[in-house]
């Protein structure tokens with residue numbers, strides 16, 4: 611399955627999510643390719659730190675046309691392809707949107723993030739003139755408590771489905787991602803493990 615983790619807004623948790631999906635599926639025994647479609651190359655850099663643990667295959671294509679060609683080829687070789695794009699509307703993001711079986715949109719329970727989903731909805735509508743796109747929005751870096759999560763969930767615009775599989779703002783998740791790991795691997799933060807597992811299950815259902 612091809613999953614593209616996309617949002618035209620920056621810093622919402624795309625790369626961290628892509629890393630957890632790619633590592634999570636790999637340790638479940640799936641043949642995974644993690645594709646970094648962001649010029650910044652953070653996903654590649656993070657996964658390059660995986661020393662002494664199961665390696666995850668990576669590729670870096672920041673150009674939309676090349677991404678399209680290469681993923682079309684890789685599709686026959688890998689069971690899962692996870693694409694992480696940059697936080698802006700560009701050729702790679704649009705190509706990833708059309709390649710993906712599922713477009714996964716992380717957003718935070720903050721007003722600017724919720725408003726930014728309208729931009730994604732508009733882009734999805736434009737892409738749907740070409741082909742159908744299945745889009746799921748989920749809360750990344752959700753609050754531990756309070757009403758903001760629910761309010762943000764209720765504000766998800768038409769054109770994308772709210773996926774009830776929030777991942778909390780947790781230091782363990784950020785720390786693990788910094789060294790190319792998923793919280794699933796050391797298993798110490800049980801709440802984080804539960805949330806990441808739930809997300810993977812919901813996305814690959």
Ligand SMILES: Nc1ncnc2c1ncn2[C@@H]1O[C@H](COP(=O)(O)OP(=O)(O)OP(=O)(O)O)[C@@H](O)[C@H]1O
Nearest residue numbers: 620621622623624625626697751778779780783784
């Ligand atoms: N669940 C989480 N808990 C705590 N921190 C998180 C979580 N997810 C992401 N972060 C942190 O938030 C910041 C942004 O995350 P990330 O780089 O994954 O976002 P992004 O959408 O890929 O950003 P960009 O648009 O720059 O590519 C990073 O410092 C990351 O460590």
Ligand SMILES: [Mg+2]
Nearest residue numbers: 624625648652
């Ligand atoms: Mg990123």
